[in-house]
């Protein structure tokens with residue numbers, strides 16, 4: 434009896450796989466890429482980068498993103514994203530901007546109104562302050578660094594991103610970091626810091642000290658929007674940025 438129901442289950446799996454392949458064929462796909470499957474040796478998987486164990490999932494909505502070799506390919510793989518509930522409210526998906534080989538990558542929370550309208554991260558008032566930190570504080574141009582956010586679409590009324598939205602977008606940020614491979618990540622504000630470090634510690638405890646993000650040095654600091662409300666804390670951000678500059682100067686490229 435048990436054997437018969439297992440056979441029936443197998444028949445249903447095969448039938449649904451066949452339907453799926455026919456559907457792919459009808460969509461015009463003629464060749465399916467050979468995936469690398471999840472039972473690879475852990476050392477090999479570790480060598481492949483930050484995204485482990487899922488690259489071979491042929492039917493994953495993220496398969497093309499995992500395989501991307503450049504930021505352009507990654508952007509193409511994200512496409513007109515409908516993977517979470519934020520897409521109906523967006524004007525632009527805000528992917529990221531800057532030098533694909535940057536030594537420093539800034540990671541914020543998510544696009545606000547100005548960023549949604551322009552399709553570029555940190556272009557509003559908080560963005561102007563970040564640009565000042567980069568230009569005047571660090572002596573760099575925006576084009577020298579890379580700037581991205583944890584989530585790529587604006588939440589309604591700038592509310593905090595919700596866990597399912599962060600989860601949907603997380604593979605894209607991880608892949609951006611994997612492709613850029615910066616020397617240092619500067620995580621801006623509580624939300625980005627806690628998401629990247631998978632921590633619930635308050636930003637006041639996390640900021641100003643080096644953390645490890647998959648082998649990359651990560652410096653948490655306050656968000657520029659917080660600094661607009663609390664300008665007295667700019668000096669603390671400057672201390673954090675000085676540590677970043679020292680790290681960049683002293684560590685071999």
Ligand code: URA
Pocket residue numbers: 541542543544545548553554555556557559560582658
């Ligand atoms: N705040 C963010 O966290 N990111 C932006 O792109 C703009 C404002």
